[in-house]
Structure formats: structure tokens, C-alpha cells
Amino acid sequence: MTDIQGSSPSRRALIGWTGAGLALGAAVAGGAVAAANAGNDVDPAAAEAGGAVEFHGAHQAGVATPVQDRLHFAAFDVKTDDRAEFVQMLKDWTAAARRMTAGQAIGEGAYGGLAEAPPDDTGEALGLKPSRLTLTIGFGPSLFDKFGLRDKRPEALVDLPKFPGDNLDRSRTGGDLCVQACADDPQVAVHAIRNLARIGFGKVAIRWSQLGFGKTSSTTPDAQTPRNLFGFKDGTRNIAGTEEDRLKKFVWVGDGDGPEWMTGGSYLVARRIRMNVETWDRTSLQEQEDVFGRDKREGAPVGRAKEHDEPFLKAMKPDAHVRLAHPDSNDGITILRRGYSFTDGTDGLGRLDAGLFFLAYQRDVRKGFIPLQRRLAAHDALNEYIQHVGSALFAIPPGVRDSGDWWGRTLLSEEA
């Protein structure tokens, strides 16, 4: 439940006064984000109060950050040929993202400047808390065909292969850029994407976007594991935001991985996966549990008692999802999952257009999603109930270091 009347600083408070207000805003926001370090850990008290997540750091927030409740994800196409214009937009985006994640309105706000001019901020997040908003930018393969960037394209940023069973809708696939907005209040996430789209007007255009109403993964080891639309706990075995070692090993691009501009970054795979809930709902409990290799009530692996017990893979059916996806079946492959459930109305056949907007971060997709999905697409019992209908891959650059830095600098600055 969104508590918009608690004690933490509201956007209104932050922008209410012009001169002193900004200083106060910065101070208060500084306090609220103090608990959030570059690893994007969040003080639970600050989170509870709808606090802010630090925007700056070695890595972008929104990857290892404890998963927020809601998502608005947008893929953009670039419309300008002018590199300088594109770079300026990225700088403007960065400034706006810095303010929005701190719970502040953009520029002079929704009623700042001249009455004769459109306001700098669209205003629908005024009075709402920062809500742990994170904004994470990514660069798609097609961006590197532009602006003379061909040589900078990371080898790891491959074109995803077609997997068996894929039924991709072109209008939900690809994109030159992406922004992942996560927040505990959906209005805050929607506001952020809309305002970035607005700043980008004429330079970029939204290609597709996806709202996610419920997180399906947790990166917080102690939290209650959320349930997906098949009613199972999802995210039990995931990389926790606090596991620095595993993040380093499996998620963050390391020093020698190359290219240099990606060091501290990651790779994001987004897949829109339809879940045929109507068919699933007519399936027996036994079949459901066989499909995952876990029980529905507790989430324990087959033959084990507790959710967090080590899975005993041989006790599962050979085609069980967990057995096939587990690192032990895949030479140790481990990804960080950060997906959200979606429901987008009803399809032409009266079925809910519902499913999982799967988001996975990894150090190298060639050693992460691709081999894993090859195996799942070929064998997973779950395939009877799901279908991949959208797909995209993005290089997630490293974090914005400080107030002088901007999204994409390591790729696009003159010195880069």
C-alpha cells in the first residue's frame, strides 16, 4: 500500500520552496539516501519510509538494488543523426534522473518557470515519496550502427539467437536504448519514463514499453519470496544484492572483460513471456509441482522440507524447470533475475494477456542467458504453459560516478 502521508520527505516538500527549498531538498534527500551505498544496499527503515536510492555509484542502481514492487520499462529508438544532440539528451536525461530518484521534480518543477511555457515536470508525482525509484539505462545492439559507434560494440552484445518456441512480436522486440524504472509506487515509475520520453522528444521515441505490477524475484535474502502468476514462489535461489562476491563473478563486467567502457556494467536480457494461466489453472497440483520441481506451499525443492534447502536435482523429473535451470546442470551458470508479473488486459480470445516480464542481468550473455535458455527452450516442462513473445538485449553501462558525470559518458564522450 502506498503510504503517501508518512513522515519522510515528499516531493512537494522537496520542491515547495525555491531557493532554500532546493538546498533543503538536497540535504533531506542526502539524508534519505545516505544508507544506500554504491552496491545499492538500502537501509530497510529508509525503504519503508519510501526513501530514495542513491543514483551515483560504480554500478548503476536497479540491478543489485533490493527489488522494488513495480516496474515501468521502456525501449526507445533513436531518431536523430546528430551525435552532439544525442549526447546532450543523455546529459539532460542524467540530470532529470538524478532529481527524480531523489524525489525531486525536474528543472523548475511543474509550476516553476513562466506561465507561458510548458512546465519542466509533468507533475503527477508531486507529493509522492521517492519510493526507492531507480532508473537504469541500457544500449541495444542497433545503437552501435549509429554515431560511428561500430568499433565500440562489445563482443558480448551479440544478436540473440532464435530459440525453439520463440514467437516474437516485432513491436515488442529490440530497441536502441532502454530505461528500466523500478519503484515501490507505480505512479513514480510511470512519471519517470514519461518525463524522459518528453525530454527526448524529437531525438528518441518509445518503441515499446511494459508495466509490471508485481515483482517475481527478490534479491533480499530475508524477505518473503514473492509468488509468480502460476502461484509459485519465485526468486528463491537468486543472487542477493548483498553477495558482493557473486555479483562480481556473475553480474558485473570485470576489468579485463572488455571493452573498457563497460567495466562495472552488466548485460540485461528482457523477455516478455506470456503465461497461459487458463491452462495452468486446470492442471493438477501434482503436475504443477512436477513442472517446477518444488512444492507450491513452502517452495521447497522436491524431497526437501524448506524453501531454502539445497535442491536435490535427481529427485526432480528430468524436465523440471528448476532441475534444468540450476547451475549444477549448466556448468555453474548463474544469472540475476529481476522480473515482474504483468497483466495487459485480455487477448482476442478472452484470455488474460498475462505473464512474466523476465529481466536477467549477467556479466556475459554468452555465458548466461543464451546457453541457459537454449537448454530450457529445448527441454523445460514449463514450455507447455508459456510462450516467449518479446525479446531485447542491452549493454548496461557502469554507474554515473558523481554530479559531473552522465549516462553513457564512457561510451560517448570525446575522450572515450
Added chain:
Amino acid sequence: MTDIQGSSPSRRALIGWTGAGLALGAAVAGGAVAAANAGNDVDPAAAEAGGAVEFHGAHQAGVATPVQDRLHFAAFDVKTDDRAEFVQMLKDWTAAARRMTAGQAIGEGAYGGLAEAPPDDTGEALGLKPSRLTLTIGFGPSLFDKFGLRDKRPEALVDLPKFPGDNLDRSRTGGDLCVQACADDPQVAVHAIRNLARIGFGKVAIRWSQLGFGKTSSTTPDAQTPRNLFGFKDGTRNIAGTEEDRLKKFVWVGDGDGPEWMTGGSYLVARRIRMNVETWDRTSLQEQEDVFGRDKREGAPVGRAKEHDEPFLKAMKPDAHVRLAHPDSNDGITILRRGYSFTDGTDGLGRLDAGLFFLAYQRDVRKGFIPLQRRLAAHDALNEYIQHVGSALFAIPPGVRDSGDWWGRTLLSEEA
């Protein structure tokens, strides 16, 4: 923010034990809903703890109930010709609604009965709080062509006229039945609609559905007024859930209004209204404020200082939305607004498919929405920025009185 780890009873606790558990569940739920009376008032403490809203009462909950944060609305078409089968489904729906609104799983739950059978509950709301879920049923005009109900159709349940500017999408219009699910947690609302659709399988099918991510109206006088996607406070002048007199006068069908089976009910108009946010965002602050007749910051009527000051209509432009919609311009017409903002991805032109899912309750649409919308459709300055793309009207029957009663009894029981 969804607090799934607070102190109030979780669904898991409520269904965790089979025998004693149900008794405990009932007792705990009873405690949680004790604060909510038939007028659907909610104890703020219970609400904050994600509590339950009482399902039974003279009126259905979800009308005068303080507006919850999220919405899942579904319109259904009837597929069966068998009246007895339809009645049985309504009874089954009622039993399920009674349990879900109390925060309990349906039937034997998601892992109750036999392993060989599909579970009674789809499970994705296990562990979540009741989240003030309300489920409100409505009957569309087309239902009365079926089951020999022609004579029972209320005169007030007219076919809505076509208004100037309407651009209705048939696939988002009409429906024999509707269920409005409101909750502070979207997963709880989505779970409810999905499980009702499942129970109705073969008897009804979803015609269209709409997710709303942010409430735009408040029926709680002291709460902070939410902002709509044009950045303005919305719902300032609305009927409060505590104003018994105005509810009686403008919302609830009275004794002599007829037909008898509707006494204690209401009429719901649903309109899917696209808001052209891209155009709006390029409009000056002055123009925006002129369009509504209120200022953006405070929400005060033109020429007044405070949001809740009495509007001085003559100070507004003649085509200002508030001036045209105000009761003083409409012989006192007053409706209860309960709409939600939506964002359903992007249209073919890269624009956000965003807007207001307008929901209005009234005692008689012929003296409520219809004359009001005629005026607005003809003159409202807002029309430059919005378009009505979906529409439906439903008769909302009175409340389910007790555990022996069911949705639609006053219309469909043998004695009715």
C-alpha cells in the same frame, strides 16, 4: 509500498492450518473487518495494516469505500443459456468473493484438496494481506436480453447515447457483467479477477479488462488528493464515503426509484479515456490551468487560495472543465467519481497509451453522467487533449446481506 511483512494476518496464516486454521482465520478476519461497517467505512489503522473491508452490507463495498490504490476491472459476456447454471456461478462467485475480501484463499486453497486435482485457488495472493480488497458486481443492459430478464431491466439502465467526440473501440465497450476489483496491492486485485474468471469458465468469458495503477479520486476528505496524468489534483470535489446524506441523495437507488430489486444499489458508468499526454506536456502552464479552472500547484479554483475553497465559476474561462462540470452549472447534478490512471504500453505511433479509466457511480445515469457528459462533450476545453475510447454501463445491485445471501439474488432468485 506493499508491506508484506507487517503484523496483520497474512493469507498464509489464514489458510495455513486446515481445521483450527479456518476457525482462526474466520476469527482473525472478523477482527480485521470489525472496523468496517455496512457503509464501508474503514478504520484507518486497519487500512494501514492492509486490513479487510467488510463484504456484507446494505450496499456493495467498493462504491463509498475509501478509494484503494489499484484497480483491476473486468467486463464479462455470458456464455451459458442455462439460468440455473448462471445462478450457481453467481453463488460460487459470492462464496469466493467473501473469502478473498477477507484475505482467505478460495475453497481448500492452492494446495488443499487432492494432488490429482487442480487447486481451488491459483495461489499468487498467498502471503499477501487482504489489502482492503473490494469486489463489486454489476449487470449490463445486454444481460437483460437473457434468462427471461427483460421485464426486470431498470428504466435507468438505458443504452448510453453516442456523445460528440466518442471514438469507441467495440472490444473495450459493453459487457453483460462486470466486476470491479480494488485493492491496495495490485496482485490481490489481479488474483481476484483471475479466480472469478476461472470459476466462471464455460459460463462467462472476459470481454475486456483494465488495470488501473493509480487512483485519481479520493472519497476520503482528509486524505491528500491524488494527481492525474495531467499533473492536476483530481477528486477534490467528490462525494465523501462518510457523507451519508449525499450518498443517499446522489448515489444509492432509493426505495421508490424502482425496480425494487435495485434498492440500495447504484449505476456505474465506465469510460476508458485516452489522455494525449505528449500534447498536454507541450502546453503552457497557463493554458493547463485555464483548461481545468484550477491552479496546478495547490489545486485551488481560479481566484481562490486553497484547494478546498468554494469554486467561483464566473472567474473561470467559459469552457473550463470545472466550470462546466460543477453542480451549479448542471442543476445540481452530482456523481461519485472513482477512476484510475492507466498506462497500457505504447500505441503504433510511439505514444503512451495512457489515460483515465473513468468510473462514476450515481443513483440514475439519466440525471447524472448522461446530461453532464453531453455538456462536457460539447464544450469542455479538455476535449482537445482527451478522447473517449471505451464505454460501459452497469446496474450495481445492492449489497450481499449475510453469509446466506449471494450476488444478484434480488434479481435472479426464484422468489424475486
